[in-house]
Amino acid sequence: MKPALGIALSSLLVLALLSLALGDLVYSPAQFIDAALHKGDTARALIFWQIRLPRTLLAMVVGAGLGASGAALQGYLRNPLADPGIVGISATAGLGAVAALYFGLTAFAFWVLPAAAMGGAGLAALILFFLARREASITSVILGGVALSSLSVALTALMMNLSPNPWALSEIAYWLMGSVADRSFAELSFAAPLIGVGILVLAQTGKALNALTLGEETARSLGVSPARTGRLIVLGTLLSVGTGVAVAGSIGFVGLAAPHLLRPFLGEKPGALILPSAIVGALLLLGADMLARLLSGPGTPLYLGVTTALLGAPFFLFLVTQQRRG
Amino acid sequence: MTRLRLDNITGGPGQASVLQSITTRFGSGLTGLVGPNGAGKSTLLKICMGLLKPTHGSVLINDQPLQSLTLVERAKRLAYLPQNGPVHWAMRVRDLVWLGRYNSGVDKGTDEVAVNQAMIDCAVDPFAERMVLSLSGGERSRVLLARALAAQTPVLLVDEPTNALDPAQQHRVMNILRQKADEGTSIICAIHDLPLAAKYCDRLILLRSGKIIEDAKTAAVITSQNFTDTYGLAFDKRGYLRDEQA
Numbered sequence: 001m002k003p004a005l006g007i008a009l010s011s012l013l014v015l016a017l018l019s020l021a022l023g024d025l026v027y028s029p030a031q032f033i034d035a036a037l038h039k040g041d042t043a044r045a046l047i048f049w050q051i052r053l054p055r056t057l058l059a060m061v062v063g064a065g066l067g068a069s070g071a072a073l074q075g076y077l078r079n080p081l082a083d084p085g086i087v088g089i090s091a092t093a094g095l096g097a098v099a100a101l102y103f104g105l106t107a108f109a110f111w112v113l114p115a116a117a118m119g120g121a122g123l124a125a126l127i128l129f130f131l132a133r134r135e136a137s138i139t140s141v142i143l144g145g146v147a148l149s150s151l152s153v154a155l156t157a158l159m160m161n162l163s164p165n166p167w168a169l170s171e172i173a174y175w176l177m178g179s180v181a182d183r184s185f186a187e188l189s190f191a192a193p194l195i196g197v198g199i200l201v202l203a204q205t206g207k208a209l210n211a212l213t214l215g216e217e218t219a220r221s222l223g224v225s226p227a228r229t230g231r232l233i234v235l236g237t238l239l240s241v242g243t244g245v246a247v248a249g250s251i252g253f254v255g256l257a258a259p260h261l262l263r264p265f266l267g268e269k270p271g272a273l274i275l276p277s278a279i280v281g282a283l284l285l286l287g288a289d290m291l292a293r294l295l296s297g298p299g300t301p302l303y304l305g306v307t308t309a310l311l312g313a314p315f316f317l318f319l320v321t322q323q324r325r326g
Numbered sequence: 327m328t329r330l331r332l333d334n335i336t337g338g339p340g341q342a343s344v345l346q347s348i349t350t351r352f353g354s355g356l357t358g359l360v361g362p363n364g365a366g367k368s369t370l371l372k373i374c375m376g377l378l379k380p381t382h383g384s385v386l387i388n389d390q391p392l393q394s395l396t397l398v399e400r401a402k403r404l405a406y407l408p409q410n411g412p413v414h415w416a417m418r419v420r421d422l423v424w425l426g427r428y429n430s431g432v433d434k435g436t437d438e439v440a441v442n443q444a445m446i447d448c449a450v451d452p453f454a455e456r457m458v459l460s461l462s463g464g465e466r467s468r469v470l471l472a473r474a475l476a477a478q479t480p481v482l483l484v485d486e487p488t489n490a491l492d493p494a495q496q497h498r499v500m501n502i503l504r505q506k507a508d509e510g511t512s513i514i515c516a517i518h519d520l521p522l523a524a525k526y527c528d529r530l531i532l533l534r535s536g537k538i539i540e541d542a543k544t545a546a547v548i549t550s551q552n553f554t555d556t557y558g559l560a561f562d563k564r565g566y567l568r569d570e571q572a
Contacts, residue, residue: 218411270415
């Protein structure tokens, strides 16, 4: 294993332990072990098992999906600016969720909102599948994605515009800012398998993405079908990002940044970045969530989508200037 | 021995029919496709590779219709080097040449031997560990050629491999193709530079407006009449080419 990957994995482990131990209630090592083993103070064990553990795991899982999808999309589109938002899956998932909130359907059951989000993303994926059916289809997929994204953002804004009351409006607005707070094992057991399968589907495309480095024509002459690769990436993004949006709202930046953070250490070969980007995506989102949690004042929670962009973007800018200089 | 046969091929990119009723066959040796811009040289190569579908006619490789073969089966029989092919990400030379073995379907050891041999043939082995984007134009085109050679396919389709290279590099690239043709590979190479074509090719196909004007041994195609008819150029008394229309 490359040293960079070892560092990322061990940082993830350390951060996960810190995420479980820190918060309004700080656990000492002994209290941490007690809570983990369900012993002693039951409130501490309850917070550990019911609040912090699902939140920590969900942040990691959602971040992993975003990171893997970002790496695969950058490779597929051969564009370092691509992120999971570019193919419209995030925005359409967001639209589905907002529609559920707007029509007040979320009161029926916890699964209605994620299901609506997955429905929106699934519809977008079907359209992208149709666009990806031909060879030489990469431009169609990106243009279709941009159109779907714009349409979804407009429809989301329309629903907020027509929102029946300020409470519904604020509910939609807060949801759109993204969060993994107050999630339970129900959300985790819904999201983790789907995102896991999504990441595996994306990882399947690695070799084809390496060949696409030489352009679509050469890739086809090597036996790669850009159309098939495109469909796998749409499916993988639907599962890994659509599911993430469904349980945690819209979270930008992680998918864009994760592969960039790895390139100086692992090189630019797109296939070699997908799984490592999942690890770094998990690391970034968990870190952003811990900051959001620790910086939040009482009664005014900071949302995850806000912290990822607010802290990540300046750091990313710094990184870009360093690379340009180097 | 015929490896590749074109049977009454008509077609081109999109709705355009660049090629009109092309029938020819390719065996071993180095065949040059010559003719002015837009004559259909690149289109012919793309149809041979299956990257463009002809509107009429068929491509047969070892008597099998190309259309009946999967992309992977085609890749085992034909290698294709496009004109000015892109390299989108910073990649090591060795990794790029390895892409030529993408669908080899053999063990890694055999792949390794093929990659090393292609790098030696193209004299890119001294900078195998360098990044492709850091190379000069000549070095880079030899790396891309090495990628195509690494596949070790019986047929190699090459589109303008000497484009934008200095004269020394042009001869270097053509020498590599010549050597491979002598070793038994069927090479079809679109080429603009007629002196290079005359020096290295066994056979030339002269295309104009999508039709074969002349298809014969090199010396028979490089004639003053063909130059005048095809390019509107003629040799003056001093042996220089001049524009007939000027």
